[in-house]
Amino acid sequence: MTNLPPPSAKKLGLVIDLDTCVGCQACVTACKGWNDQGYGAPLSDQNPYGAAPSGTFLNRVHSYEVTPDEGAPQIINFPRSCLHCDNAPCVTVCPTGASYKRAEDGIVLVNESACIGCGLCAWACPYGARELDPAAGVMKKCTLCIDRIYNDTLPEEDRQPACVRTCPTGARHFGDLGNPESAVSQLVAQRGGYDLMPDMGTRPTNKYLPPRPKDARATASPLAPLLDLQATGFAGWLDRLLEKF
Amino acid sequence: MHPAPSVILFTCLSGAGFGLLFWLDAGLARPEGAAALAHFTLAYGLATAGLFASTFHLGNPQRALRAFSQWRTSWLSREGWASVAALAASAPVALSASFGPADQSFAGGPLGLAAALLTALTLLSTAMIYAQLKTIPRWHHWTTPLSFLTFAVTGGAILAGAGLIAALFCLALGVVMTLTFWQGDRRFAASGSNLNLATGLKGQIRPFAPAHTAQNYILTEMIHQVGRKHAQKLRLIALALASLAPAALLLALPTGPISILPAFACHLAGTLIQRWLFFAEAEHVVRHYYGPN
Ligand code: SF4
Ligand code: SF4
Numbered sequence: 001m002t003n004l005p006p007p008s009a010k011k012l013g014l015v016i017d018l019d020t021c022v023g024c025q026a027c028v029t030a031c032k033g034w035n036d037q038g039y040g041a042p043l044s045d046q047n048p049y050g051a052a053p054s055g056t057f058l059n060r061v062h063s064y065e066v067t068p069d070e071g072a073p074q075i076i077n078f079p080r081s082c083l084h085c086d087n088a089p090c091v092t093v094c095p096t097g098a099s100y101k102r103a104e105d106g107i108v109l110v111n112e113s114a115c116i117g118c119g120l121c122a123w124a125c126p127y128g129a130r131e132l133d134p135a136a137g138v139m140k141k142c143t144l145c146i147d148r149i150y151n152d153t154l155p156e157e158d159r160q161p162a163c164v165r166t167c168p169t170g171a172r173h174f175g176d177l178g179n180p181e182s183a184v185s186q187l188v189a190q191r192g193g194y195d196l197m198p199d200m201g202t203r204p205t206n207k208y209l210p211p212r213p214k215d216a217r218a219t220a221s222p223l224a225p226l227l228d229l230q231a232t233g234f235a236g237w238l239d240r241l242l243e244k245f
Numbered sequence: 246m247h248p249a250p251s252v253i254l255f256t257c258l259s260g261a262g263f264g265l266l267f268w269l270d271a272g273l274a275r276p277e278g279a280a281a282l283a284h285f286t287l288a289y290g291l292a293t294a295g296l297f298a299s300t301f302h303l304g305n306p307q308r309a310l311r312a313f314s315q316w317r318t319s320w321l322s323r324e325g326w327a328s329v330a331a332l333a334a335s336a337p338v339a340l341s342a343s344f345g346p347a348d349q350s351f352a353g354g355p356l357g358l359a360a361a362l363l364t365a366l367t368l369l370s371t372a373m374i375y376a377q378l379k380t381i382p383r384w385h386h387w388t389t390p391l392s393f394l395t396f397a398v399t400g401g402a403i404l405a406g407a408g409l410i411a412a413l414f415c416l417a418l419g420v421v422m423t424l425t426f427w428q429g430d431r432r433f434a435a436s437g438s439n440l441n442l443a444t445g446l447k448g449q450i451r452p453f454a455p456a457h458t459a460q461n462y463i464l465t466e467m468i469h470q471v472g473r474k475h476a477q478k479l480r481l482i483a484l485a486l487a488s489l490a491p492a493a494l495l496l497a498l499p500t501g502p503i504s505i506l507p508a509f510a511c512h513l514a515g516t517l518i519q520r521w522l523f524f525a526e527a528e529h530v531v532r533h534y535y536g537p538n
């Protein structure tokens with residue numbers, strides 16, 4: 001059903017820390033690995049060992065050079081996956097009802113057995129979060145690892161999205177952003193987490209944490225005090241004595 | 246956006262087919278007997294050929310019937326319903342005009358007008374599939390439905406043998422095309438969307454390392470670049486073929502197949518070029534993530 005459900009109290013999603021992300025692409029690999037064998041059609045690769053390989057991924061990490069108005073340029077690594085929007089345009093455009101948003105936790109999913117592969121949902125998403133799998137002919141997108149987070153057969157510490165579990169720097173956090181008391185909501189409040197492309201009116205669940213302000217670089221050399229050394233005591237006497245010659 | 250040939254063919258052929266159906270249902274053109282049958286057959290042929298072509302770009306066309314289910318929210322689904330309803334409602338009109346006595350034809354009567362309204366709704370739904378997308382500023386504008394409707398009604402007028410009126414529609418189409426090209430070029434900048442809003446980062450942002458070194462769906466589908474450098478020339482060719490040449494042919498030659506056939510051939514060629522540009526020139530906001538070029 002492509003009518004969006006009324007906003008759910010529970011809003012599961014990710015919080016991505018742009019200060020901590022080192023751009024190692026581990027989440028990209030973990031996501032591809034997990035989603036190759038779990039939910040729905042595997043993420044296919046085309047011509048993987050040929051001259052022009054390509055493939056379907058649910059998560060991509062860009063790197064940008066950001067030059068602030070003041071201070072030195074910085075490299076910011078920027079992971080990009082589905083934001084599980086509250087006002088998801090990808091859902092309402094779908095003609096078949098394959099795209100839907102779960103009323104109970106807000107996760108946006110594709111029912112692959114109903115998808116005709118028209119691609120309209122990918123056009124409607126501002127974030128490039130949906131990729132049509134050329135082998136299966138159905139739309140693929142981040143499932144928030146629904147087959148991990150509710151999976152009782154996994155040890156408790158593994159009931160997290162693969163990308164969150166694998167991130168070596170802890171730059172990805174998973175939790176309930178609908179609950180203001182949750183760890184992720186607290187983190188967003190403390191660090192000033194924000195929405196991507198607020199102008200698109202999608203009201204994303206996922207939030208991004210901005211890079212922390214860097215310490216201002218000292219203008220004078222840290223060695224400056226050494227240049228103006230005043231010798232005291234015996235060294236001072238020696239200094240004055242030697243000046244006389 | 247990637248200009249998929251199946252979608253271009255679909256919008257052009259179905260547009261002309263439903264446009265012709267509109268003229269016939271509404272009784273704006275009143276062929277009788279065998280001529281009516283030929284006209285309705287042509288309209289049905291074009292409309293269904295287009296609908297059929299549109300399934301070619303689907304990943305799983307065997308499930309196409311499911312696309313009727315979500316008419317409450319989806320323009321693509323509404324287009325499906327509207328097209329079936331328009332084709333069904335036009336059938337009695339076609340039969341009465343082709344085989345009944347001339348004064349008993351449903352064309353132009355309540356049933357004909359209802360069928361004409363449904364064809365107009367079909368054309369509008371097709372346009373709204375594109376115009377609804379906020380992510381593609383060039384399309385997200387009232388000129389998109391205006392342009393689709395004018396193209397269809399003009400094509401229909403030429404095929405219906407509307408003579409001078411068809412020529413006037415061709416000229417009006419030229420104005421609409423020019424307006425659409427002109428304002429379309431301003432939409433992406435006017436949308437205010439940029440890489441700062443896309444990433445939430447402040448300052449000057451330059452792509453440093455790409456997210457992937459290979460091609461992917463997002464790049465081939467939404468960041469299509471090929472042919473943009475010839476866009477200005479193609480626009481002039483489209484304008485000449487879709488609008489000016491058919492208007493001149495219709496005015497210069499006597500009404501009848503001798504003017505209709507070359508005028509429609511010209512018009513269709515221009516429509517195909519315009520529709521190719523419609524996709525190829527459209528920029529999706531996701532391109533910000535991939536940098537200025
Ligand atoms: S990020 Fe894109 S795919 Fe995900 S819910 Fe939002 S609009 Fe839909
Ligand atoms: S590609 Fe599938 S999920 Fe997306 S809009 Fe089409 S039918 Fe719906």
Ligand code: SF4
Pocket residue numbers: 030031032034035058059081141142143144145161162163164
């Ligand atoms: S939550 Fe799962 S599917 Fe989504 S990006 Fe992370 S690993 Fe991929």
